[in-house]
Amino acid sequence: MKFGILINEGPYTHQASDSAYHFTEAALRAGHQVVRVFFYHDGVNNGTRLSVPPQDDRNISERWSALGQKYDLELILCVAAAQRRGLLDEDEAKRAGKDGSNMAPGFQISGLGQLIDAGIQADRLIVFGD
């Protein structure tokens, strides 16, 4: 089965990103395909490389990066949602005249069209939110 994943909440405050991670990891491990993981609303905050959680807790963005690398997974932050919330890759930071970028490895910035495209391509689009 081909899954698309939409994550609408940021890390730690809500369980959405954790649930999405466990679902995605289990689906891939079982041999399913995940066409794209799309981060929207506060979900874009999952893509920061600057989060420093306590050592006895999970590191949600690092965990996504590792899963992305292991399965060559598309991790996409919505550009408009990311700009609002200060999630910038190097190109966006330069364009906006900001002094740094903060995107974690494996994440990319793209448009909402990628979410619609995931809905079209996937057999099931699964929404993780509040």
Place this chain on the structure above:
Amino acid sequence: MASKKFLYVNRKAPHGSIYAQESLEVVLIGAAFEQDVTLAFVDDGVYQLLQNQDTAGIGAKNFAPTFRALGDYDVSQIYVERESLEMRGLSKEDLMPLTYEDEDDDWAEKDSIHVVSSDELADIIEQQDVILNF
């Protein structure tokens, strides 16, 4: 590729959180993909369609006028759950008029908003391929 049926379920009030505003952004972008698009408004989501919204007091952007553009984007299937309206003391007359021009009927202007029961909405949800829940 055959088009899919996309349903956007709007459950939250227009202000107090950003979900409604950002959901509308998805609908407008998605409209360019030539899919079959339906919108549903349930629970506090019905407040998104209230007439005469004024956000000056909270200093937030009033995006309600954007709903009026939906007809131009060929988004003409808008369902509002009757029970959600009634529970909040609202009726269709409290909602902003949203219309579209029907190309199959000599571009006659028609109402996009349909007030439906919870059971009818369940049937509409059942018919969809992709459901985005905001």
